[in-house]
Amino acid sequence: MSDQSYISTIIQSYQESLADYDDTFVVGEDIQHALMGTTRDLVAEFGEERVWDAPISEQGFHGLAIGAAMDGKRPIIEYQINTMAYMAMDQLVNNAQKLRHMTHGQVSIPLTITVPQAGTPGGSAAQHSDNPYPSLLNLGVKTVVPSTPYDQLGLFRSAVAEDDPVMVFWPAPVIGNRSEVPDEHYTIPLGEADVKREGEDVTVVAIGEKVPDVLAVAERLDPEISVEVVDPRTLLPLDEETILESVEKTNRAVVVDATNRTCGTAGDIAARISDAAFWHLDAPVKRVTRADVPVSYSPPEEEFVIPGEDTITEAIRDVMG
Amino acid sequence: MSQDVPEQVRSQQAGLSDRDPDLLRRMYRMMREIREFEHTASELSSAGEIPGPIHLYLGQEAVATGVSLALGDDDVIASTHRGHGHVLAKGADIDGMMAELAGKETGLNSGRGGSMHMVDFSLGIFGCNAIVGASVPHAAGAAFSSKLDGDDRVSVSFFGDGASNQGVVHETMNMAAIWDLPVVFLCENNQYGVSTSQEDAVAGDRISDRAASYDMAGETINGQNVLEVYDTVREAVETTRETSRPRLVECETYRYEGHFSGEKDLLRDRPYRDEAEIERWRDERDPIDTFRQALVAADVLDEETLDGIDADVEARIEDAAEFALESDYPPGDRAPEYTYAEQSYPDFPAEKY
Ligand SMILES: Cc1ncc(C[n+]2csc(CCOP(=O)(O)OP(=O)(O)O)c2C)c(N)n1
Numbered sequence: 001m002s003d004q005s006y007i008s009t010i011i012q013s014y015q016e017s018l019a020d021y022d023d024t025f026v027v028g029e030d031i032q033h034a035l036m037g038t039t040r041d042l043v044a045e046f047g048e049e050r051v052w053d054a055p056i057s058e059q060g061f062h063g064l065a066i067g068a069a070m071d072g073k074r075p076i077i078e079y080q081i082n083t084m085a086y087m088a089m090d091q092l093v094n095n096a097q098k099l100r101h102m103t104h105g106q107v108s109i110p111l112t113i114t115v116p117q118a119g120t121p122g123g124s125a126a127q128h129s130d131n132p133y134p135s136l137l138n139l140g141v142k143t144v145v146p147s148t149p150y151d152q153l154g155l156f157r158s159a160v161a162e163d164d165p166v167m168v169f170w171p172a173p174v175i176g177n178r179s180e181v182p183d184e185h186y187t188i189p190l191g192e193a194d195v196k197r198e199g200e201d202v203t204v205v206a207i208g209e210k211v212p213d214v215l216a217v218a219e220r221l222d223p224e225i226s227v228e229v230v231d232p233r234t235l236l237p238l239d240e241e242t243i244l245e246s247v248e249k250t251n252r253a254v255v256v257d258a259t260n261r262t263c264g265t266a267g268d269i270a271a272r273i274s275d276a277a278f279w280h281l282d283a284p285v286k287r288v289t290r291a292d293v294p295v296s297y298s299p300p301e302e303e304f305v306i307p308g309e310d311t312i313t314e315a316i317r318d319v320m321g
Numbered sequence: 322m323s324q325d326v327p328e329q330v331r332s333q334q335a336g337l338s339d340r341d342p343d344l345l346r347r348m349y350r351m352m353r354e355i356r357e358f359e360h361t362a363s364e365l366s367s368a369g370e371i372p373g374p375i376h377l378y379l380g381q382e383a384v385a386t387g388v389s390l391a392l393g394d395d396d397v398i399a400s401t402h403r404g405h406g407h408v409l410a411k412g413a414d415i416d417g418m419m420a421e422l423a424g425k426e427t428g429l430n431s432g433r434g435g436s437m438h439m440v441d442f443s444l445g446i447f448g449c450n451a452i453v454g455a456s457v458p459h460a461a462g463a464a465f466s467s468k469l470d471g472d473d474r475v476s477v478s479f480f481g482d483g484a485s486n487q488g489v490v491h492e493t494m495n496m497a498a499i500w501d502l503p504v505v506f507l508c509e510n511n512q513y514g515v516s517t518s519q520e521d522a523v524a525g526d527r528i529s530d531r532a533a534s535y536d537m538a539g540e541t542i543n544g545q546n547v548l549e550v551y552d553t554v555r556e557a558v559e560t561t562r563e564t565s566r567p568r569l570v571e572c573e574t575y576r577y578e579g580h581f582s583g584e585k586d587l588l589r590d591r592p593y594r595d596e597a598e599i600e601r602w603r604d605e606r607d608p609i610d611t612f613r614q615a616l617v618a619a620d621v622l623d624e625e626t627l628d629g630i631d632a633d634v635e636a637r638i639e640d641a642a643e644f645a646l647e648s649d650y651p652p653g654d655r656a657p658e659y660t661y662a663e664q665s666y667p668d669f670p671a672e673k674y
Binding site: 025049052054055057059060061062063064065066067068069070071072073090091094095099100101102103104105106107108110140142162163164 | 397399430431432433434438440441442447448450451452455457458459460461462463464465466467469476488489492493495496499500658659660661662663
């Protein structure tokens with residue numbers, strides 16, 4: 001075990017991937033000089049042939065990685081900023097995600113797409129403050145949102161091994177965090193939720209950057225209310241079973257996610273709980289989400305849009321009745 | 322333009338007798354196969370045997386033929402929504418193509434892709450694509466992969482005059498140039514992007530002029546002359562193979578039919594080009610007729626031999642249509658298959674309710 005920072009697990013993930021898979025290369029903007037800190041030392045270790053600084057051409061390099069994947073490579077794409085994934089929506093969704101199916105399994109697109117600084121980096125304003133996963137989930141893209149260094153390393157190892165495109169979101173608000181990480185090799189399979197805290201009275205499903213906030217609220221409410229915190233870790237595939245087991249135990253549920261409310265991830269998870277565990281519920285399932293507006297630059301406005309600990313506490317108290 | 326008639330034939334006739342007769346025969350046959358395939362596809366489409374829209378390649382046969390014959394088996398192509406000719410010329414199984422159009426289990430994609438998505442990776446056919454411009458970076462990606470592997474394959478990226486205005490195409494040309502990718506950008510300028518004339522949509526005189534911005538060679542050629550396409554692309558491909566520098570070749574060509582099979586119903590009395598223009602291209606610059614005339618005039622192949630090829634091709638395509646019609650549809654509940662590499666995820670939702 002060692003105490004590791006989130007970002008050091010990212011660097012380790014890239015290093016391992018390049019070392020373990022001959023067919024892997026990383027492509028993205030300003031990665032040779034590791035602008036985002038995530039690709040530090042990679043060029044020195046693996047050379048420029050494995051770490052490509054792309055021009056600012058998201059559609060282009062995403063499409064190029066797909067073409068290389070069609071030819072048997074296992075590329076990793078790093079987006080510089082969370083919303084840049086929208087630029088390449090066509091290549092990601094119409095192409096990477098659909099090609100296996102359209103070709104009746106003739107081709108695999110083993111692509112890992114990483115998104116540093118997902119969510120709200122703080123003061124980044126509307127065009128740089130998204131968690132662009134709800135639309136991708138709707139379109140079937142495998143999606144991982146690790147909230148701790150431990151989860152990041154274990155999930156990344158699984159993501160690069162996947163023979164499908166996988167988006168890995170690294171939420172800005174947790175990227176400076178640290179946790180204990182085993183020295184020996186381990187993996188976390190996609191689709192396995194983690195109970196981050198055991199409790200008896202209410203299940204709070206928390207995603208990515210909201211996990212630490214929910215854990216803090218849970219500590220504060222203890223022992224008045226005993227909160228169980230479930231972190232899905234992977235949004236597609238989603239570990240519905242662990243969520244339902246928890247709700248069947250606590251009989252109450254709140255889902256917390258920092259994406260928009262309308263057609264958001266929280267809405268989907270809440271619907272699944274209502275559908276499958278309705279007779280176990282003592283109260284309606286509550287959603288805590290962003291407000292349906294762009295994220296503001298000004299700190300008080302940003303705070304208004306993003307759900308914070310107060311809102312989470314209020315929702316928990318509401319379902320407790 | 323009528324003096325073009327002899328000119329179009331004459332230009333093909335020059336030096337014909339010095340060329341490999343077998344190659345000339347293959348050129349003629351391939352163009353005829355594409356044309357016959359498209360006529361039959363059109364009939365099947367009208368008869369309701371093809372579920373979706375199809376984009377016919379009629380009139381452009383010399384381009385796919387000239388390009389494919391200039392490529393080696395291992396070379397890669399990435400194609401467009403108008404890809405039948407490219408796929409056929411690169412050697413795809415004709416039965417499988419026709420069955421794919423019909424949505425049958427025996428199709429190239431087992432009925433999953435249809436007209437706009439045919440692939441055969443074993444033949445270097447990295448896919449047709451229904452998104453204009455989307456396959457262009459895929460061709461560059463295959464070239465990128467070749468570069469990493471140090472092999473000597475070349476990729477050809479087909480795209481249209483309409484696609485030439487897509488950002489992703491420019492992004493890709495730039496990357497191919499800065500990274501020395503062995504890719505030939507092959508623009509088929511058939512004069513229209515749906516109803517929009519290239520004159521109204523493309524800045525500058527020629528699409529090939531854009532190559533200069535990306536520090537690559539670019540040229541515009543007569544895409545109705547199969548020999549000119551073959552010679553130019555062969556040289557382009559071999560130079561690219563040696564130097565790993567991308568190039569741009571623009572082929573001036575023309576599509577005889579509407580943009581897609583349903584166009585007439587949509588446009589009705591709002592035509593975007595006059596019949597006389599179509600007739601002019603058909604009468605004076607048809608790639609097959611003019612080539613045939615040149616072959617006969619140069620005494621390379623006689624009418625009888627060419628008629629024999631025609632009859633043979635017709636029978637072959639008829640067989641393919643029969644194969645397609647007799648093949649089975651896949652079962653509907655097969656739909657979730659191959660969505661992911663493994664289907665065992667706990668929440669994989671095949672159910673709708
Ligand atoms: C990105 C995108 N925009 C629009 C369309 C609709 N569309 C399909 S084909 C086409 C015209 C393409 O013209 P061109 O590239 O010249 O090819 P051609 O049809 O002439 O072969 C359009 C607009 C599309 N499929 N994709």
